[in-house]
Amino acid sequence: MTLTAERTRTPPARRTPRTGRQGRETLILMLPALVPVLVFSVGPLLYGVFLAFTDARSGRNAETSFVGLANFGDLLTDGDFWASFRIGMIWAVSVTVLQFAASLGLALLLNENLRFRAFARVLVLVPWAMPPVVIGLMWRLVYHPNAGILNSVLTDLGLLSHDVDWLNDFSVALPAVIVVGVWTGMPQTTVVLLAGLQGVPKELYEAGHMDGASTWRRFWNITLPQLRPVIVTITSLDFVWNINQFGLVYVLTQGGPGGQTRLPMLFAYEEAFRYGFFGYAATLGVAIVIVVLAVLGVYLWRQMREVG
Amino acid sequence: MRTRTALAVAAAAVAVLTAGCSSGGATGGGTPAEPVTLKFLSLAWQKESIAANKEIVAEWNKANPRTQVEYVQGSWDNVNDQLVTSFEGGDPPDVIHDDSPALAGFASRGYLMDLTGKLPAELKSDIPQPAWDTVTFGDGKGGQGVYGVPFLQESQVIIGNKKLLDAAKVRIPTPETPWTWDEFAQISKKLTKGGAFGTAWPLKSPVNKVLNLGLNFGGTFFTVDGTKATVKVGPEEREVLQRIHDQLYKDKSADPSALGMGTADPLPGFYAGKYALLPAGVYLRQQVVEQAPPGFEWITIPPLKGTSSDQGATSQTLSVAADSKYPDQSAAFISYFLGSANQAKLARGDWLLPTSTKAASDPSMTTKENGWDVATASAKNLVVAPYLRVNGFDEWKTKVATPALQQYFANKITLDQVAATLVGEGDKVLERYSK
Structure with a gap:
C-alpha cells in the first residue's frame, strides 16, 4: 500500500537510481520463489520447444539430431x-x-x-x-x-x-x-x-x-x-x-x-x-x-x- | 556481503542437486550377497488368474529368500504407455508381463534384454519353435534376439448354442474334420430363422481378429523386406473380409447390431438364443461358464478351415527390462514361473492355451469339460502372425486399419475402397518407421 502511494508521488525522473538498488533487493528476495518457477516451469517449456526442432524418438538406441523446421513442415501436411x-x-x-x-x-x-x-x-x-x-x-x-x-x-x-x-x-x-x-x-x-x-x-x-x-x-x-x-x-x-x-x-x-x-x-x-x-x-x-x-x-x- | 551470501546459497543448492543426481545413478550393480527384490509387473485381470499369479509368486518367495519378488498389478488398458514412460525414466519393473505385438516395438528400441542363453534348456525345449517365433525380433541394430518367454496363446474358435445346433441337425465338427468357411456360411444361413441370426461378429476392434483369421486363406496383409514393411491386400487378404461382409449384408445370417460390440458384449444375446454361433477367442468360454443361465448347453467348435486352418498367433509374454539391475535373477524367476506345472495353472486361470507342451498334455487341459479338448487341440493351428514383424503396426492399426475396417463392416465403403485405404494410407504410416 505505502509503496504504491509513495511511487505515485515520486516524479519519474528521480525514480531511476532508486529502482537500481530496489531492483536488486527485489530480485534477491524473489529468488527463492523464482527458482522453482524456472526449474519446474520455464525449464520444461524451453526443453519442449527445443525438442520440437529435433527428431527425438523413444528408445535407448535412438540418436537425436537437429532437424530445423522439418517437424513443422510435416505437421502442416499431416492430415491426421x-x-x-x-x-x-x-x-x-x-x-x-x-x-x-x-x-x-x-x-x-x-x-x-x-x-x-x-x-x-x-x-x-x-x-x-x-x-x-x-x-x-x-x-x-x-x-x-x-x-x-x-x-x-x-x-x-x-x-x-x-x-x-x-x-x-x-x-x-x-x-x-x-x-x-x-x-x-x-x-x-x-x-x-x-x-x-x-x-x-x-x-x-x-x-x-x-x-x-x-x-x-x-x-x-x-x-x-x-x-x-x-x-x-x-x-x-x-x-x-x-x-x-x-x-x-x-x-x-x-x-x-x-x-x-x-x-x-x-x-x-x-x-x-x-x-x-x-x-x-x-x-x-x-x-x-x-x-x-x-x-x-x-x-x-x-x-x-x-x-x- | 549480500551478494556473497546469495552466491553461497546458490552454490550450496547446486552441490545438493548434483549430489542427488550422482547418488541416483551410482546405486546399480547389487552384490549377489545381499537379498534382492525384483519388481514383477503382472497384467492378470481375471480373478482366478490373479490368484494363480500371486500363488506362484508366493511359492517362489518362500523357496528363494535371497531373491524376493514384489507383485505389481498392471492393466492391459494402459500398460504400454506406462512402460514407455518407465523405460525412458530408467526405472522399469524387472520382470514384465506383456504381449508379443508390444515386444516387437520395445525390442527394436532397446528397452528389453535379449534372453538368448539365459534360459534353461528344459524350458526352451518345452515350448515349440512357432511360439518362440512370436518373441524373436530384430534389436534395431541389425541383430536378432529373443525378447520374452511366450506362455499363453489365444486361438479363435466358435462357441455354439448346442440346442439350436441339434435342432437344425447340423454336422458337429471335430478338430480333425473342421467346418470350412463355406460350410460355416451355409450353416449360419440355416440357423437364421424366426428373428434369430446364425451368427454374430462383434467387431468393435476388428483388426487383430481379421488379420489372424486372414491366414486361413494365406492372407498375410504385409510384405516385410528387412526392416521395411509394406501393406498388401490381394485376393487372399480379401477372402475373410468379403465372407464376413457377405454374412452381414448378402446372406443376412449375421446380426448387424453386434458389429459395434466388444468380444464379450454379445453374450447376453447369445444366451437368449438371438444368435446360435459366436466366433470368439478361447478365453470367452470362462464367461460362458460363469454367466450362462442354468440349463444353457454350449459347445466349442474348432477353428474354421479355408485353404488351411492356420491362424495368426500372438503370445502373452514375460520379459526382462534391459535396465534391470538383476538380469540373472529375473531370468531365473521367469524360468520358474513358466515351468510346465505353473503354465497349466496360469492357462486354467485365464482360459487360454499354454505354450508348454507338457502343460498342454496335463489332464485338465485335455478334458472334454468346457471344451478344453477342442481349445487345446486348436493350438496346433497357430503360426506366428505376420504383423508381428511390422514396425509401426500399432499406429497402422489405430490410425488406418481400425476406422477403415469398421466402416467397411458397417457397409459404408466398398471392399476396393477399404483395400485402397489400408495400402495407401497404411504405407505412408509405415514409412515413418523405416527411416
Whole structure:
C-alpha cells in the first residue's frame, strides 16, 4: 500500500537510481520463489520447444539430431493432425459457447431471489468438486450401452427403440463428449458470471424500469454491457482450458471411435507415448501454445484497451 | 556481503542437486550377497488368474529368500504407455508381463534384454519353435534376439448354442474334420430363422481378429523386406473380409447390431438364443461358464478351415527390462514361473492355451469339460502372425486399419475402397518407421 502511494508521488525522473538498488533487493528476495518457477516451469517449456526442432524418438538406441523446421513442415501436411485440430476446435468452441449460454442462464436464475437460493448455489459447485477422471468414469456409466441410465430412461420414455452406444458411435461420440465437457466446466463459469451480476448497480435497472424497458431490453442493454469484461475474461479462459483438455476425454473415449474424439492433446500424447515420436509430439505442443497465445493475445489486448 | 551470501546459497543448492543426481545413478550393480527384490509387473485381470499369479509368486518367495519378488498389478488398458514412460525414466519393473505385438516395438528400441542363453534348456525345449517365433525380433541394430518367454496363446474358435445346433441337425465338427468357411456360411444361413441370426461378429476392434483369421486363406496383409514393411491386400487378404461382409449384408445370417460390440458384449444375446454361433477367442468360454443361465448347453467348435486352418498367433509374454539391475535373477524367476506345472495353472486361470507342451498334455487341459479338448487341440493351428514383424503396426492399426475396417463392416465403403485405404494410407504410416 505505502509503496504504491509513495511511487505515485515520486516524479519519474528521480525514480531511476532508486529502482537500481530496489531492483536488486527485489530480485534477491524473489529468488527463492523464482527458482522453482524456472526449474519446474520455464525449464520444461524451453526443453519442449527445443525438442520440437529435433527428431527425438523413444528408445535407448535412438540418436537425436537437429532437424530445423522439418517437424513443422510435416505437421502442416499431416492430415491426421488437421483432423484432430478440427475436432479440437469444434470441441473447444462448442463447449465454450454452450457452457457460457448455460452458465449465464443459471447465473441469472441464481441471482434472483429464489427460495433455497443458498442451497442451489452450493449444488451448482458440485461438478467442480470432482476430479476429471472421476467425472469421466461417472459419465461412462451414464452412457453405458446396456447398463447406462441414459439409455434406460430414454427407452422408458419411448424415445429410443434400441440401445445406443453413445461413446462408440461415430456420429454421436463427439456430441456426447461435448455434453460432459459443458457439464464439467459450468461451475466456474457460473460462479464468475454470478459475481459479475452482483456487481451490476441496481440503479441502472431501476432507471430502466422507470423508462418502461422490458425485461429483455433491460437484459440486452444493461446486463450484457455491464458484464462484458467478465464475459470476455471467462470465455477466453474457458477456451484455453477446453482446448487443453485431456484427462476427461482420455477417460471417456481415449480418442475413439476411429479418432472421432481425438483432441489435439490426445493426439500429441499418442504420438509421444504410444508411437514414441517425442520430437513430433513436442512440435504439436508448440503449435497448440501458439493457438492459445493468439487467443490470450486478443484477450489481453482487449483488457489493455479497456484499462487504457 | 549480500551478494556473497546469495552466491553461497546458490552454490550450496547446486552441490545438493548434483549430489542427488550422482547418488541416483551410482546405486546399480547389487552384490549377489545381499537379498534382492525384483519388481514383477503382472497384467492378470481375471480373478482366478490373479490368484494363480500371486500363488506362484508366493511359492517362489518362500523357496528363494535371497531373491524376493514384489507383485505389481498392471492393466492391459494402459500398460504400454506406462512402460514407455518407465523405460525412458530408467526405472522399469524387472520382470514384465506383456504381449508379443508390444515386444516387437520395445525390442527394436532397446528397452528389453535379449534372453538368448539365459534360459534353461528344459524350458526352451518345452515350448515349440512357432511360439518362440512370436518373441524373436530384430534389436534395431541389425541383430536378432529373443525378447520374452511366450506362455499363453489365444486361438479363435466358435462357441455354439448346442440346442439350436441339434435342432437344425447340423454336422458337429471335430478338430480333425473342421467346418470350412463355406460350410460355416451355409450353416449360419440355416440357423437364421424366426428373428434369430446364425451368427454374430462383434467387431468393435476388428483388426487383430481379421488379420489372424486372414491366414486361413494365406492372407498375410504385409510384405516385410528387412526392416521395411509394406501393406498388401490381394485376393487372399480379401477372402475373410468379403465372407464376413457377405454374412452381414448378402446372406443376412449375421446380426448387424453386434458389429459395434466388444468380444464379450454379445453374450447376453447369445444366451437368449438371438444368435446360435459366436466366433470368439478361447478365453470367452470362462464367461460362458460363469454367466450362462442354468440349463444353457454350449459347445466349442474348432477353428474354421479355408485353404488351411492356420491362424495368426500372438503370445502373452514375460520379459526382462534391459535396465534391470538383476538380469540373472529375473531370468531365473521367469524360468520358474513358466515351468510346465505353473503354465497349466496360469492357462486354467485365464482360459487360454499354454505354450508348454507338457502343460498342454496335463489332464485338465485335455478334458472334454468346457471344451478344453477342442481349445487345446486348436493350438496346433497357430503360426506366428505376420504383423508381428511390422514396425509401426500399432499406429497402422489405430490410425488406418481400425476406422477403415469398421466402416467397411458397417457397409459404408466398398471392399476396393477399404483395400485402397489400408495400402495407401497404411504405407505412408509405415514409412515413418523405416527411416
